Amino acid sequence: MVTPRRRRRGRSRTxxxxxxxxxxxxxxxxxxxxxxxxxxxxxxxxxxxxxxxxIDFIVGPRWAPVSKTQAFxxxxxxxxxxxxxxxxxxxxxxxxxGVALYLAEAAPRTLxxxxxxxxxxxxxxxxxxxxxxxxxxxxxxxxxALNLPSGLSAFTASIVLGVMALPTVVSISEDALSSxxxxxxQASLALGASRWETALHVVLPAxxxxxxxxxxxxxxxxxxxxxAVLMVAGNATVIPGSPFDAVRTITADIAAEMGEVVQxxxxxxxxxxxxxxxxxxxxxxxxxxxMLFRGAAVSSGKRS
Amino acid sequence: MTMQFLSKQAKERMGFxxxxxWTLMAVAPVxxxxxxxxxxxxxxxxxxxxxxxxxxxxxxxxxxxxIVGTLCLTLGTVVVALPLGIGTAIYxxxxxxxxxxxxxxxxxxxxxxxxxxxxxxxxxxxxFALTLNLGRSLVxxxxxxxxxxxxxxIATAEEALLSxxxxxxHASLALGATKWQTIxxxxxxTAAPSxxxxxxxxxxxxxxxxxPIMFTAAVFYxxxxxxxxxxxxxxxxxxxxxxxxxxxxxxxxxxxGAAVVLVALVGGLNAIxxxxxxxxxxxx
Numbered sequence: 001m002v003t004p005r006r007r008r009r010g011r012s013r014t015x016x017x018x019x020x021x022x023x024x025x026x027x028x029x030x031x032x033x034x035x036x037x038x039x040x041x042x043x044x045x046x047x048x049x050x051x052x053x054x055i056d057f058i059v060g061p062r063w064a065p066v067s068k069t070q071a072f073x074x075x076x077x078x079x080x081x082x083x084x085x086x087x088x089x090x091x092x093x094x095x096x097x098g099v100a101l102y103l104a105e106a107a108p109r110t111l112x113x114x115x116x117x118x119x120x121x122x123x124x125x126x127x128x129x130x131x132x133x134x135x136x137x138x139x140x141x142x143x144x145a146l147n148l149p150s151g152l153s154a155f156t157a158s159i160v161l162g163v164m165a166l167p168t169v170v171s172i173s174e175d176a177l178s179s180x181x182x183x184x185x186q187a188s189l190a191l192g193a194s195r196w197e198t199a200l201h202v203v204l205p206a207x208x209x210x211x212x213x214x215x216x217x218x219x220x221x222x223x224x225x226x227x228a229v230l231m232v233a234g235n236a237t238v239i240p241g242s243p244f245d246a247v248r249t250i251t252a253d254i255a256a257e258m259g260e261v262v263q264x265x266x267x268x269x270x271x272x273x274x275x276x277x278x279x280x281x282x283x284x285x286x287x288x289x290x291m292l293f294r295g296a297a298v299s300s301g302k303r304s
Numbered sequence: 305m306t307m308q309f310l311s312k313q314a315k316e317r318m319g320f321x322x323x324x325x326w327t328l329m330a331v332a333p334v335x336x337x338x339x340x341x342x343x344x345x346x347x348x349x350x351x352x353x354x355x356x357x358x359x360x361x362x363x364x365x366x367x368x369x370x371i372v373g374t375l376c377l378t379l380g381t382v383v384v385a386l387p388l389g390i391g392t393a394i395y396x397x398x399x400x401x402x403x404x405x406x407x408x409x410x411x412x413x414x415x416x417x418x419x420x421x422x423x424x425x426x427x428x429x430x431x432f433a434l435t436l437n438l439g440r441s442l443v444x445x446x447x448x449x450x451x452x453x454x455x456x457x458i459a460t461a462e463e464a465l466l467s468x469x470x471x472x473x474h475a476s477l478a479l480g481a482t483k484w485q486t487i488x489x490x491x492x493x494t495a496a497p498s499x500x501x502x503x504x505x506x507x508x509x510x511x512x513x514x515x516p517i518m519f520t521a522a523v524f525y526x527x528x529x530x531x532x533x534x535x536x537x538x539x540x541x542x543x544x545x546x547x548x549x550x551x552x553x554x555x556x557x558x559x560x561g562a563a564v565v566l567v568a569l570v571g572g573l574n575a576i577x578x579x580x581x582x583x584x585x586x587x588x
Contacts, residue, residue, distance in 0.1 A: 026395060095330050132548050133341060
């Protein structure tokens with residue numbers, strides 16, 4: 001694309017080369033940052049893997065970093081994360097897809113725009129505020145209603161996380177449903193199906209990949225969430241016996257203990273070890289989501 | 305036949321009715337809770353609360369240093385994330401062809417966007433605070449938040465650049481401008497309002513983050529405002545966490561008041577972004 005005219009101008013050509021180089025370098029920052037995050041977590045955390053063994057670190061049933069009989073088994077935290085994330089997914093995914101289906105297929109235009117604005121607003125509320133409300137308002141309510149000794153539990157955390165993941169699930173599901181070509185709906189309606197049947201049997205299946213991606217991203221959001229679960233899940237580092245037990249998640253544990261550790265000590269390393277586990281989980285979720293999005297793009301590309 | 309048609313209609317009305325009620329049930333309680341938050345926090349909001357430092361172990365006085373700290377951190381976030389974000393977007397949209405490097409950049413951005421915020425906190429602590437010896441400081445926190453916000457800024461800037469019609473570029477190139485001149489004088493000014501909107505939304509998110517600044521920048525209490533970028537700061541989200549869980553005997557209204565101010569700050573940023581977007585639509 002180099003025109004003869006431009007070739008004559010030496011100065012602009014060097015300028016052009018420099019600009020190209022600068023932007024390429026800047027673009028490389030993202031790659032470097034990702035690598036740095038990985039390297040740092042691993043470098044700071046490797047000591048604990050050496051000490052306890054990677055497998056024992058992951059499946060060890062006792063997390064007691066400051067006890068005399070110190071133990072670094074992350075299983076209680078992993079179970080804690082899994083429990084609240086499962087609960088949150090149970091709330092956010094069906095609700096989110098249901099809401100998105102209503103907004104995309106049935107809601108009047110003004111209502112739809114209003115609901116989308118409100119959902120965007122909800123997505124913008126800081127997680128510490130959700131945690132604050134969960135702690136001050138929801139937990140006492142649940143405690144009273146279910147007559148529990150404490151309202152701070154995996155159950156309460158699931159509700160708070162479910163609400164927090166909802167905007168993600170709704171907005172991505174809504175995108176997926178809206179991108180189903182209208183010809184699908186028209187074909188279904190022309191065959192005599194009602195709008196409800198069309199939504200249920202044509203639009204939903206056609207948007208399957210996008211909806212799965214929405215669910216995955218919702219789950220990713222819930223697993224990575226820190227402040228809200230730190231505030232409402234009750235913070236017991238034991239494997240819970242019921243949903244109404246207090247739990248602590250991987251993220252909450254890092255946030256709760258990082259302030260008091262000695263740099264370079266085994267406890268410090270253990271927290272970075274937890275960071276490695278979190279990083280690995282989020283990496284897998286992203287990969288799967290990316291594949292699903294790609295699947296969605298390919299299938300809609302073929303069809304339209 | 306007719307019967308079946310009727311039942312089909314009834315089914316449709318019922319199905320969508322249930323979904324509509326579901327939508328209402330999902331949205332209404334959260335709005336009620338925000339209302340309740342404001343109701344309980346409003347009594348604490350006074351000029352003194354907004355402009356005085358905290359006193360007596362956070363149980364009296366105001367939250368001024370926390371507000372200033374958060375504003376400084378947010379400004380720092382912009383300084384870090386905006387040039388990198390726009391630069392990356394310019395590379396992806398204007399300069400690169402499909403290549404392995406470009407695919408790697410995209411893969412990195414997608415993964416950075418999914419890294420939990422507390423992991424950014426660990427990263428910031430390990431790299432900025434300890435290895436680079438910046439300590440617990442404004443600059444460590446701003447760098448951490450900047451990298452956390454980077455994927456959002458890249459995504460919005462990319463979208464903004466892509467929405468600039470190719471005719472603009474062709475016209476500029478045809479007049480003899482170089483690619484860089486075209487980007488600088490034509491593409492960026494056209495995309496600027498959209499980039500601004502996305503940036504404000506991104507820093508709104510950053511302003512509310514707690515986990516990344518807990519170990520890199522924020523402290524429970526400091527009466528003084530930061531003098532340099534190497535000072536520790538109070539930050540509003542961290543302050544809300546502290547008064548809710550760590551500090552004893554903080555009056556409920558003060559805790560709710562701090563939460564309301566945080567929501568207002570973040571909500572204000574979002575409202576500005578939405579306002580700019582609306583203004584742009586009107587102008588078109």
